[in-house]
Amino acid sequence: MVREMRILHLSDTHLDRADAPDARRVDATASLRLMLDELRHLRDVDAVVVTGDLADDGSAEAYTALRELVGGFARALDAPVFCTTGNHDERTAFTKVLGSGHLAADGTLRAEPAVDCAAVSTVGGWRFVTLDSLVPGEVYGRLGAAQLDWLRGVLSTPAERGTVLALHHPPIALDLSATQPVFGLRDPGELAAAIRGSDVRVVLAGHYHLQLFGMLESVPVWVTPGVVSRVDLTAAPGTERAVRGASASLVVLGEPGSPMFHTFHARDPQAHETVYELDERRTREFVERRG
DSSP states (O other): OOOOEEEEEEOOOOBOTTOSOOTTSOOHHHHHHHHHHHTTTOOOOOEEEEESOOBSSOOHHHHHHHHHHHHHHHHHHTOOEEEEOOTTOOHHHHHHHHTTSEEOTTSOBOSOOSSTTOEEEEETTEEEEEOOOOOTTOSSBOOOHHHHHHHHHHHTSOOSSEEEEEOSSOSOOOTTOSSHHHHSBSOHHHHHHHHTTSOEEEEEEOSSSSOEEEEETTEEEEEOOOSSOEEETTSOTTOEEEEOOOEEEEEEESSTTOOEEEEEEOOOTTTTOEEEEEOHHHHHHHHHHHO
């Protein structure tokens, strides 16, 4: 019997150059260290996926820190690491340190970028495709025609067990959040058309800093909460509040009833403390400016 695919899903580490508390009063590096320490007893992980906003400042130093921290954690599990770009990332520094974002289990770079920072690798018969939804200077994401054409070409040949698709910007949104409609993936229907009838079993995303499940046509979409902070949906309507609390997910594929998703929350003594809060006026101004 072939064992299921077990994926540790991280996102939005927002590492910075100085390893110091950022403008949101969170030490991003400390938050990532805490999350990884909480997961130190995790076993039987086949792959680690990090869906974007790896660096808050887009610096090579931040990507080097992520490669050392997440890469070191994954090496102890003998698991490869697959990273995507996010809206805070910078392609030149990303590729300088991480190549395509695909790291072998021994930490070496694997797979060359195909279109922008998109790439494909195979683990245990499962195909991992990472997409590049970064639009420089914008909070929303987009997949261009060249990348979608490449994706259709990759998916034209089925993988042995199926395909895991990962990108930063979710192709779904949540009406409870005042800002998510301007944050997500533009033209998600184009992605839906590209994967229609294919062997894609799950789409993994981040960006929203909260856990969210939905469907892109018949394909499950899982949004993992952020490592650096999470958005608190108990805030008043029309406002937005983020709080401390590193989180990660375990995604299990291949068993009856899969995909299955489990969320881990780090035991942070400062968890739930407010990181930032936008009142209704500031939230409306943000949406108008970004929308």
